[in-house]
Amino acid sequence: MKYVTEYRNSRQARAIASELEHAAQPGRQYRFMEFCGGHTHVLARWGLTDLLPGNVRMIHGPGCPVCVLPIGRIDMAMEAALQHKAILCTYADTLRVPASGGKSLFMAKAEGADIRMVYSPMDALAVARENPDREVVFFAIGFETTTPPTAVCLLQAKKEGIKNFSVICSHVLTPAAMEHILVTAPRREAAPVLDGLVGPAHVSVVIGSEPYRMFADKWKMPVVICGFEPLDMLMTILMLVRQVNEGRHEVENEFTRAVTPEGNLIAKKLMERVFRVRDSFEWRGLGSVPHSALRLSPEFEEFDAERRFGLVEREVPDSKACQCGAILRGEKEPFECKAFGRACTPAHPIGACMVSSEGACAAFYSYGRLRRGSEKSPAA
Template structure:
C-alpha cells in the first residue's frame, strides 16, 4: 500500500470484520484496551465498533498525554506564565486544559500572560533567541513520541548557550502506565492491548514484553488507520484463542524491535527517569516519567523557578479519571455533551484532540446511528 486512502477502504474493512466474526468464540468476551487516543479517534471516526461482533469490547485507555497531565502541573505552568519576565511556549492542546479556579493558559493569556502556541521545539528556541531579556520556558508534554524533539532542543540550547531558555518537563512513559493499570486493585478487566504506534517507532516493541510476560496480556502494536486497527483486533483475538501472550507488531512498516537508536540516545543524554509521577486517573505511577538530566540542570525550569509540585483534585462532576482507567465511557458522565463540551470543557478528556470525550462528542452520534 502506498497511499493513506488504501488503509481506509470500506470494502476491505467489511471483509476484515467478517473474518474477525469467524475468529471469535461464542460465549467468550474479548476486552481490548486501545491505549492510545489516536486509536480511540480512529475507532470513533470510522465506526469500527459497529463492524465488530458484540463480544469484542474496545475500552479507552490513558493514552492521551494532555488528558493524563494532572491539574497541579497545569497550575505550575500557569504560575510560570503569569510571571512578568516569562514567555511560556506550549503545544496547542495544553492551552485549553482547565486547571484550578477554572483557569487555563488561554485565560492566563487574557490576563496579560505571554503564552505562545508553538508547533515545534524549534519555535520555542527561536523565541528565546528573539527575546534575550525574557525567560522562555517550553512546557514539554507528551509520551515517548515527543521526547526526542525536547532532547534536541536541550542540546541546541547548550550549544548556543541560550541562558534564557528552559524546559518544564512533563514527558510520561507508556509501558509503566500499562503495568500500573494491570496491577491496580480496582483495575478494569482486560484481555489484551492495542499498543501505540508512534510511541513504538521511538522505543520499539521490546519494552512491552513485561506486560505480556508478567501479566499474561497480549499486546499488538497497531497503526492509526481503520484497517490497521481491525487487523490488530484480529491478531489479538487469535492470540487470546490460542492462549498466547506475546508482543506482536501490526505496524511493521514503521516499528522495529529496538526502535530508533539515535532518538533514544539523545533522550538518555538529556533526561532521566523520575522515581514517581502523578497521572490524572492513575495517581502516582512509579518510574513513569522523565525529568531533565542533572547534566542539563541549567535548562531545568523546575529548578530555575523552584516549582514544588502540589496535588489538586479534579472537578467533582468530571469522570475523566474513570474514563482514563477504562472503567467508564464518556456517555457515563452526567455532564458529557451538556455542561462539558469542546467549547466549555470541564476536564482534559474533552480538550485534547486525542481525548476520549472529544472523540465521542465529535463522532458519537454518527457511530450510534450506524450501529442502530
C-alpha cells in the same frame, strides 16, 4: 496516498470484520484496551466498533498526553508566566485544559501573561533568541513521541549557550503507565479485567516493540502494536482475538511498515543523554505512577525551569462534575459522565478529555457517539 488510502478500503474492512465474527467464540468476552488516544479516534471516526462482534469490547485508555496532565503541572506553568513573568511556550491543546478554579492558560493569557502557542520546541528556542532580556519557558509534554524533539532542542540550547531558556519537563513514559493500569485494575472473578492491549503506533516507532515484552512474559497479556488506519485497527483486533483463542500471550507487530523491535536508536540515545527517569509522577486519573516520567539529567539541569523558578507541583483534585479520571482508567465511557455533551463540550470543556484532539470525550462527541448503542456509523 501510499500507506493511507490502501488502509481505508471498505471491502477489505468488511472482510476482516467477517473473519472477526467467525473468530470470536460465543460465550466468551473479549476486552481489549487501546492505550493511545489516536486509536480511540480511529475507532470512533470510522465506526469500527459497530463492525465488531457483540462480545468484543474496546476499552479506552489514558494515552492522551494532554489528558493525563494533572492540574498541578498546569498550575506550575501558569505560575511561571504570571508570577515570574516568563514567556511561556507550549502546544495548542495544553492552553485550553482547565486548571485550578476552572482557569486555563488561555485565561491567564487574557490576564496579561505572555503565553504563546508553538508547533515544536525549536519554536520556543527561537523565541528565547529573539528575546534575550526575557526568560522563556517551554512547557514540554507528551509521551516518547514528542520527547526526542525536546532533547534535540536542549542540545542546541546548550551548544549555543542560551541562558534565558528553560523547560518544565512533563514527558511521560508509556510502558510504565500501561503496567500501572494492570496493577491497579479491578478483577472480574478469577480473570483479569483486560484480555489484551493495543500497542500505540507513534510511541512504538521511537521505543520499538521490545519494551512490551514484559506484558507478555510477566502479565501473560497479548499485545499487538497497531497503526492508525481503519484496516490497521481491525486487523489488530483480529490478531488479539486469535491470541486469546489460542492461549498465546505474545508481542505482535501489525504496524510493520513503521515499527521495528529496537525502535529509533538515534532518538533513544538522545533521550538517554538528556533525561533521567523520575522516581514517580502524578498522572490525571491514575494517581502517582512509579518510574513513569522524565526529568532533565545533571548535564542539562541548568535548563530545568522547576529548579530555576522554585516551582512546586501541588495536588489539585479534578472538578467533581467531571469523570475524566474514570474514563482515563477505562472504567467508564464518555457518555456515562453526566456532563458529557451537556455542560461539557469542545467549545466549553470541563475536563481534559474533551479538550484534547486525542481525548476520548472529544472523539465520542466529534463523531456523534453520544450514548451507548448509538446509531450505526458507516463502515470504513
